[in-house]
Amino acid sequence: MRLTQVAQRADDLDRAAAFYxxxxxxxxxxxxxxxxxxxxxxxxxRLLLDRNAPSALLYLNVDDVRAAVGRLPEGTAVVSEPHVIFTHEDDTLGPAGHDEWQAFVKDSEGNTVGLVSFAPHV
Structure with missing residues (x-):
């Protein structure tokens, strides 16, 4: 089994299209x-942005959390700045020997979105 689609509330589809x-x-x-x-x-x-969906907490894998936050549109609310939340000793939840970085931002529609990346532990 695999995930096919996740929905997120978006009141203004043009604004959401630009943000995402x-x-x-x-x-x-x-x-x-x-x-x-x-x-x-x-x-x-499929990521479905839907006027009638409830808000969901999405975690999106990006290449580099710090870079992803840096390229967000001006005025994007950063709920939690990029930070290391965990170092993976094995491959249970992420690549062994890597730090897991996360940040949380508000999207254009007011939903909280988690951003996740992995970098070799130094």
Whole structure:
């Protein structure tokens, strides 16, 4: 079994498309409006931005959390600055010998989004 789709609330699809396009470095894959559905592809998992969805806490894997936060649109609220939360001794939850970095930001629609990356432990 694998995850196929995750939905996130987005009141303004144009604003959400701009925010997530910048964050993900890609364009939306589909827009159906009405009824108000915007899709991005997350490596085979659909991210649905939907006017009628509840807010969800998404954790998105990015190449470098610090760089990802740095390229967010001006005025993006950073809830938690990039920081190391864990060093992986084995491969149970991440690559062994790597630090797991996380940051939390507010998206254009007010949802909290977690950003995650891994870097070799020094």
């Amino acid at each position: 396009g910048t964050l993900l470095g890609s364009s939306p894959t589909a827009l159906f409006d009405p009824p108000g559905l915007l899709f991005f592809d997350l490596d085979g998992v």
